[in-house]
Amino acid sequence: MRTFIVWTAGCLVVPLMTTLAMANGWNMPVGVTDVSREVHSLHMTIFWICVVIGVIVFGAMFYSLFRFRHSKGAKAAHFHEHTLVEVIWTAIPLLILIGMAVPATATLKKMYDPSDADLDVMITGQQWRWRYEYLGEDVAFTSNLGTPRETIRGKGERGEHYLLEVDEPLVLPVGRKVRFLMTSDDVIHSWWVPDLAVKQDTIPGFVNENWVRINEPGVYRGQCAELCGMDHGFMPIVVQALEEEEFDAWLAERKEAAAQEASGVDREWTLDELMARGEQSYNAVCASCHQPDGSGNEPAFPALAGNQALMEERERHIETVVNGVSGAAMPAFRNTLSPVEIAAVITYERNAWGNETGDVVQPLEIAERLEE
Amino acid sequence: MAPKLPLHHPVEQSSTASAGGQAAHSAPPRGLMRWLLTTNHKEIGSLYLIFSLTMFFIGGVFALVVRAELFQPGLQLVEPEFFNQMTTMHGLIMVFGAIMPSFVGLANWMIPLQIGAPDMALPRLNNFSFWLLPVAFTLLLSTLLMPGGGPNFGWTFYAPLSTTYAPPSTTFFILSLHIAGISSILGAINIIATVLNLRAPGMRMMDMPLFCWTWLITAFLLIAVMPVLAGAVTMMLMDINFGTSFFNAAGGGDPVLFQHLFWFFGHPEVYIMILPAFGIVSAIIPTFSRKRLFGYASMVYATGAIAILSFMVWAHHMFTVGLPLTAELFFMYTTMLIAVPTGVKVFNWVATMFRGSISFEPPMLFALAFVVQFTIGGFSGLMLAISPADFQYHDTYFVVAHFHYVLVPGALFAILAAAYYWLPKWTGHYPNLKLAHWHFWLSVIGVNLTFFPMHFSGLAGMPRRIPDYALQFADFNLASSLGAFLFGASQLLFVWLIIKCVRGGEKAPAKAWEGAEDLEWSVPSPAPLHTFEHPPTFRRDENSA
Numbered sequence: 001m002r003t004f005i006v007w008t009a010g011c012l013v014v015p016l017m018t019t020l021a022m023a024n025g026w027n028m029p030v031g032v033t034d035v036s037r038e039v040h041s042l043h044m045t046i047f048w049i050c051v052v053i054g055v056i057v058f059g060a061m062f063y064s065l066f067r068f069r070h071s072k073g074a075k076a077a078h079f080h081e082h083t084l085v086e087v088i089w090t091a092i093p094l095l096i097l098i099g100m101a102v103p104a105t106a107t108l109k110k111m112y113d114p115s116d117a118d119l120d121v122m123i124t125g126q127q128w129r130w131r132y133e134y135l136g137e138d139v140a141f142t143s144n145l146g147t148p149r150e151t152i153r154g155k156g157e158r159g160e161h162y163l164l165e166v167d168e169p170l171v172l173p174v175g176r177k178v179r180f181l182m183t184s185d186d187v188i189h190s191w192w193v194p195d196l197a198v199k200q201d202t203i204p205g206f207v208n209e210n211w212v213r214i215n216e217p218g219v220y221r222g223q224c225a226e227l228c229g230m231d232h233g234f235m236p237i238v239v240q241a242l243e244e245e246e247f248d249a250w251l252a253e254r255k256e257a258a259a260q261e262a263s264g265v266d267r268e269w270t271l272d273e274l275m276a277r278g279e280q281s282y283n284a285v286c287a288s289c290h291q292p293d294g295s296g297n298e299p300a301f302p303a304l305a306g307n308q309a310l311m312e313e314r315e316r317h318i319e320t321v322v323n324g325v326s327g328a329a330m331p332a333f334r335n336t337l338s339p340v341e342i343a344a345v346i347t348y349e350r351n352a353w354g355n356e357t358g359d360v361v362q363p364l365e366i367a368e369r370l371e372e
Numbered sequence: 373m374a375p376k377l378p379l380h381h382p383v384e385q386s387s388t389a390s391a392g393g394q395a396a397h398s399a400p401p402r403g404l405m406r407w408l409l410t411t412n413h414k415e416i417g418s419l420y421l422i423f424s425l426t427m428f429f430i431g432g433v434f435a436l437v438v439r440a441e442l443f444q445p446g447l448q449l450v451e452p453e454f455f456n457q458m459t460t461m462h463g464l465i466m467v468f469g470a471i472m473p474s475f476v477g478l479a480n481w482m483i484p485l486q487i488g489a490p491d492m493a494l495p496r497l498n499n500f501s502f503w504l505l506p507v508a509f510t511l512l513l514s515t516l517l518m519p520g521g522g523p524n525f526g527w528t529f530y531a532p533l534s535t536t537y538a539p540p541s542t543t544f545f546i547l548s549l550h551i552a553g554i555s556s557i558l559g560a561i562n563i564i565a566t567v568l569n570l571r572a573p574g575m576r577m578m579d580m581p582l583f584c585w586t587w588l589i590t591a592f593l594l595i596a597v598m599p600v601l602a603g604a605v606t607m608m609l610m611d612i613n614f615g616t617s618f619f620n621a622a623g624g625g626d627p628v629l630f631q632h633l634f635w636f637f638g639h640p641e642v643y644i645m646i647l648p649a650f651g652i653v654s655a656i657i658p659t660f661s662r663k664r665l666f667g668y669a670s671m672v673y674a675t676g677a678i679a680i681l682s683f684m685v686w687a688h689h690m691f692t693v694g695l696p697l698t699a700e701l702f703f704m705y706t707t708m709l710i711a712v713p714t715g716v717k718v719f720n721w722v723a724t725m726f727r728g729s730i731s732f733e734p735p736m737l738f739a740l741a742f743v744v745q746f747t748i749g750g751f752s753g754l755m756l757a758i759s760p761a762d763f764q765y766h767d768t769y770f771v772v773a774h775f776h777y778v779l780v781p782g783a784l785f786a787i788l789a790a791a792y793y794w795l796p797k798w799t800g801h802y803p804n805l806k807l808a809h810w811h812f813w814l815s816v817i818g819v820n821l822t823f824f825p826m827h828f829s830g831l832a833g834m835p836r837r838i839p840d841y842a843l844q845f846a847d848f849n850l851a852s853s854l855g856a857f858l859f860g861a862s863q864l865l866f867v868w869l870i871i872k873c874v875r876g877g878e879k880a881p882a883k884a885w886e887g888a889e890d891l892e893w894s895v896p897s898p899a900p901l902h903t904f905e906h907p908p909t910f911r912r913d914e915n916s917a
Contacts, residue, residue: 071731075729076729097708097712104761152446209694225835232456329537
């Protein structure tokens with residue numbers, strides 16, 4: 001008997017916990033788009049349907065357990081079939097499900113209509129960062145985890161947005177329909193921002209479509225949702241939604257910066273300039289595998305510091321960074337990094353951590369190679 | 373339709389039983405060779421059960437490594453690469469090494485006893501299908517020691533992470549899955565042959581206990597889908613070693629094809645792990661309600677309906693891969709439909725208890741916990757079926773909560789219920805009641821403390837398979853980790869209980885439970901090595917004639 005009181009208490013505690021959870025905002029976010037609102041309301045509807053069915057079924061069950069106890073001398077009845085009852089409890093759930101399928105279908109149709117977009121953004125997943133390209137605007141950049149590696153290992157204070165911060169967020173306008181074209185350079189990733197109710201796999205060799213129209217300015221955070229290897233847990237997404245004018249100003253500024261970057265290709269860079277630029281790009285892009293000190297992570301990720309083959313074969317070093325290694329974890333960076341960044345990274349790798357080759361790889365050399 | 377036992381056991385039956393059947397044979401091999409060469413369904417059943425219990429603890433330790441790392445934010449104990457190996461191996465070992473073999477073990481022990489057969493139809497094959505398993509899993513576990521580590525791409529091993537980007541040990545992983553798959557197929561063939569051919573005279577299909585029915589249907593599912601898995605992993609093998617491009621887009625292949633193949637196997641696989649549990653619970657609830665199972669026929673039909681639907685819902689695991697709208701709608705509707713036959717089962721169990729005469733022995737406690745917690749898993753399953761909402765749930769801890777509710781307090785609790793229900797038949801002793809109660813209540817508390825908070829962390833936005841997490845998920849993960857260690861530790865009580873029960877305890881009569889009606893309760897406890905050498909006379913319940 002006492003066990004049953006505990007049980008029942010348990011059954012009361014669970015819904016209570018549920019309610020508390022809802023109250024404290026541990027539930028699915030309502031989000032900031034019309035679609036995310038609809039998704040949230042579907043979620044709550046089906047949740048409450050389940051709660052009502054649960055109360056009825058568990059109610060009947062626990063009533064039976066209390067009422068028909070052997071220890072209280074209950075005598076078992078003999079019935080064991082009833083066609084009408086069986087038909088009823090097949091039909092009623094079916095009707096509930098149809099009632100649920102109707103709004104779900106309507107929402108799904110809306111989500112599947114990326115037509116008439118005002119802006120196209122290409123999203124490319126890479127182990128383990130996101131690349132964003134504003135199509136037709138000549139603006140593109142990669143977005144890397146902003147939390148320092150040492151913080152993950154326990155050095156320093158973990159900030160409010162630990163693991164959900166990036167070096168450069170995806171900036172989007174409020175009120176415009178933005179179409180996402182999504183693909184991947186290596187394995188399957190999944191781009192997910194709960195507040196936008198967008199979760200879409202990025203698949204190598206294929207382009208998926210999705211869209212969003214954000215209603216409120218703000219910063220919205222998410223993460224890669226598909227296991228994509230070692231640093232799957234460390235490729236966050238940050239979307240910054242700006243008012244339309246602010247966004248246009250931002251885009252214009254970025255376009256100008258991109259043009260300047262392009263002009264940087266033609267000039268001669270000094271070793272120091274390239275080293276400074278290279279360290280920055282190396283730490284953002286290369287360090288997650290090859291480590292900030294170039295010590296690598298054998299066998300998949302070779303050490304770069306003190307690597308004789310790397311120091312002796314300049315040509316192969318450039319080839320590896322530009323085109324990757326087929327069949328191995330090393331991706332091609334020809335489309336990911338600018339010629340300046342590639343040149344800087346290679347120069348950095350050839351001169352940092354005691355690799356004192358003194359080699360300088362000029363952006364122009366890389367740019368010419370890319371045009372071949 | 374549940375069978376009513378003959379009032380008198382046939383004389384021959386009890387005499388063979390007490391003689392143990394040994395006299396007729398030459399002396400069986402002793403020691404290790406006895407177990408290596410045995411073709412006896414009870415001994416092979418025990419081997420399967422011991423093997424799966426061992427795997428359960430190995431997979432459990434892997435889960436605890438995961439939970440220990442997730443105890444608080446930051447990376448403390450393991451590297452992300454090793455973390456991924458742990459999540460992957462935990463899933464593989466639990467699915468293929470613990471849950472599936474334990475159901476096969478129960479089938480081996482109980483199906484011949486429940487249908488009045490002397491043994492499985494194909495005893496030598498039975499020996500072979502068991503001994504494949506230790507080979508497969510030794511190979512699988514050995515990959516952890518290979519250079520580059522073991523499988524690290526999740527138990528669903530999506531290409532190209534599991535092909536182009538996989539560690540070198542993946543080829544061994546593929547081989548071990550092949551061996552385990554052959555074992556499953558052979559086991560399934562054996563069960564089908566036994567159920568269709570060896571029923572006691574007079575026992576019609578619709579007279580069989582539901583455990584036999586659900587296993588018969590499960591066996592057909594296994595034969596249908598294990599070859600698909602074998603095909604998919606063979607294509608992986610070719611992609612990795614022979615330069616094909618089935619799943620490599622750069623060579624004209626399609627990574628999504630892998631997911632279609634995997635889930636065409638994987639979704640029926642989910643039901644392979646739950647249908648036998650339905651059978652177990654459908655035996656236990658009537659026994660301890662002292663009332664026949666309500667709606668036997670509709671239970672059989674519902675099992676069949678679930679099995680058929682299981683082939684038509686696979687892409688609900690793939691709602692976010694970019695399916696066309698029509699496919700998305702089709703798979704949403706079929707998935708929702710599964711709630712109907714599943715609901716029928718739950719309603720029938722409740723109706724069986726209604727106006728029964730209920731007592732709460734350990735098997736019944738686990739069966740009742742199964743009904744409640746499996747239903748909770750069913751509810752979250754229904755929520756996941758709603759495709760637009762699934763975009764938010766997919767690949768989060770909400771999904772982890774969902775399938776663990778179905779598999780741990782679902783399938784695993786049914787297996788524990790079965791163990792408590794049939795231990796008197798296996799050992800001749802009742803399990804220690806006090807230990808059983810401790811085991812039950814600690815398991816219930818542990819399992820819910822582990823998995824209930826995962827619903828919240830998932831809804832709040834925590835993706836699955838990550839070794840570190842944002843700070844707002846810290847409380848949920850703390851609770852989950854504490855629960856997991858409590859649950860893991862309380863399973864040691866179960867091992868202790870089994871050892872005690874084998875060694876001694878209150879003696880159990882042939883009919884160990886007052887309300888038990890099936891044929892296995894007509895043979896002595898413990899069941900002698902050879903039973904039903906002469907088929908029993910099976911008499912149908914007059915009421916149902």
